[in-house]
Amino acid sequence: MKREMIVVLDFGGQYNQLIARRVRECSVYCEVHPYNMDLEQLKGLEPKGIIFTGGPNSVYGEDSPLCDPEVFQLGVPILGICYGSQLMAHLLGGRVATAPVSEYGKTEVEVDNGTALFHGVSPKTICWMSHTDYIEKAPEDFTITAHTPVCPVAGMEAPSRKLYAVQFHPEVMHTQEGMKMLHNFVIDICGCKGDWKMDSFVETSIRALREEVGSGKVLCALSGGVDSSVAAVLLSKAVGKQLTCVFVDHGLLRKNEGDEVEAVFGPDGPYDLNFIRVNAQERFYSKLAGVTEPEQKRKIIGEEFIRVFEEVADQIGAVDYLVQGTIYPDVIESGLGKSAVIKSHHNVGGLPDHVKFKEIIEPLRLLFKDEVRKAGLELGIPEYLVYRQPFPGPGLGIRIIGEVTAEKVKIVQEADAIYREEVAKAGVQGLAQYFAALSNMRSVGCMGDERTYDYAVVLRAVLTSDFMTAEAARLPWDVLGKVTNRIVNEVKGVNRVLYDCTSKPPATVELE
Numbered sequence: 001m002k003r004e005m006i007v008v009l010d011f012g013g014q015y016n017q018l019i020a021r022r023v024r025e026c027s028v029y030c031e032v033h034p035y036n037m038d039l040e041q042l043k044g045l046e047p048k049g050i051i052f053t054g055g056p057n058s059v060y061g062e063d064s065p066l067c068d069p070e071v072f073q074l075g076v077p078i079l080g081i082c083y084g085s086q087l088m089a090h091l092l093g094g095r096v097a098t099a100p101v102s103e104y105g106k107t108e109v110e111v112d113n114g115t116a117l118f119h120g121v122s123p124k125t126i127c128w129m130s131h132t133d134y135i136e137k138a139p140e141d142f143t144i145t146a147h148t149p150v151c152p153v154a155g156m157e158a159p160s161r162k163l164y165a166v167q168f169h170p171e172v173m174h175t176q177e178g179m180k181m182l183h184n185f186v187i188d189i190c191g192c193k194g195d196w197k198m199d200s201f202v203e204t205s206i207r208a209l210r211e212e213v214g215s216g217k218v219l220c221a222l223s224g225g226v227d228s229s230v231a232a233v234l235l236s237k238a239v240g241k242q243l244t245c246v247f248v249d250h251g252l253l254r255k256n257e258g259d260e261v262e263a264v265f266g267p268d269g270p271y272d273l274n275f276i277r278v279n280a281q282e283r284f285y286s287k288l289a290g291v292t293e294p295e296q297k298r299k300i301i302g303e304e305f306i307r308v309f310e311e312v313a314d315q316i317g318a319v320d321y322l323v324q325g326t327i328y329p330d331v332i333e334s335g336l337g338k339s340a341v342i343k344s345h346h347n348v349g350g351l352p353d354h355v356k357f358k359e360i361i362e363p364l365r366l367l368f369k370d371e372v373r374k375a376g377l378e379l380g381i382p383e384y385l386v387y388r389q390p391f392p393g394p395g396l397g398i399r400i401i402g403e404v405t406a407e408k409v410k411i412v413q414e415a416d417a418i419y420r421e422e423v424a425k426a427g428v429q430g431l432a433q434y435f436a437a438l439s440n441m442r443s444v445g446c447m448g449d450e451r452t453y454d455y456a457v458v459l460r461a462v463l464t465s466d467f468m469t470a471e472a473a474r475l476p477w478d479v480l481g482k483v484t485n486r487i488v489n490e491v492k493g494v495n496r497v498l499y500d501c502t503s504k505p506p507a508t509v510e511l512e
Ligand code: XMP
Pocket: 343, 344, 345, 346, 347, 390, 391, 392, 393, 394, 433, 467, 504, 507, 508, 509, 510, 511
């Protein structure tokens, strides 16, 4: 059965991924492709609809991204957003000009809700605008469907040609009825049924993976994070014992984490896979002895990880496939080559250069993070693993300031476990990430009648959706008080607890 698909053509807008996610929220599969994608290739995808994204350019700019005008002849419904709407006007004989005033932010837009795109939308609705140019005159056969006092053509359409355009951004949350508009486009105008569901994804993937792998041998570096866990279980359901998962315990994991991962993926867990846990704690601690510089720590941990993995892979012998937990945002970012450069992280992405294998399998390369989580639940992975907060590859190695020692790791593990337990108990919602770190500061305190000279633990909690910027969460004082009390009483070697109030920037999320 052919899967129905909407194609987003990316003109460099900052919300390209968001559009795809919103379409998938309508249970319709969606892919993002570059604006200059070959027309034959586009046709080959048999899209049920096409969406043009916004973008930073003006249609009159020298290097402005243009699409093949033939795309309008395909008979496939097209929705142009922001730059995409201006491009549609420009290529079809309308007129685009610099607006007398730029519109930016939440704006009241008057829409004609007798149209298919705005069906069910209030006649005056708040939308998110962000533009300098605007459509001054719609092309001949288009009707104007929306306007603002500044923008004469905030929406236009030629339904007989299945062409629709909006100057604002329906995909961002600030457009209060944007989801309704996208739903109207995808379901009513494009005629999609909306049958993209995680259970069908899981089923189809297992079948496809089984076919792809045949009788081959598959190797997976398992970190216990949600992506590698879901990838491993998918493969295990597909090829069972042909899969070997290697889990390197570098001694820098959270309290009990190694055992939790083993309980799920090891011999007593529900999955029938070969699971190898490498207890490499001592090896990592000795490499890290005396090292205080954070980048050097990262490098050592990354390299040692590869060495350990390589050694195990050598014992297993040549493998046919290496599994990677790449997800769709990574694919979009590297594939289109336009997005901001993200801090280079250490994770299993570094492996392929060093391990012998024939091919890479990326079973999650089409999923967004929330979809990976849904697939995980579908596969029966426990909720506490599926909803784990992000945890960096170098682990507690980058949550200890100064030299990393077994004693310090134990302190952070205990303090962090108490912190997580109390935050969960208090039911604090909406934190993107929170953890305890260990400062390198020791100070004088008094315990009973004794003088102490012990470490200060730092608590951090941040709110963010993309981790590129973040703000410190205002945790309730009584929760912080309880955590502080428990840490100084229960964790040996700590006599002070500090809270990090810094946003990112200027700080980072991790404390290294
Ligand atoms: P920073 O500290 O850069 O963190 O503000 C942003 C997000 O990235 C995570 N992080 C990492 N994740 N490998 C990872 O897989 C890494 O080396 C790494 N360093 C930071 C961090 O936990 C936060 O979620």
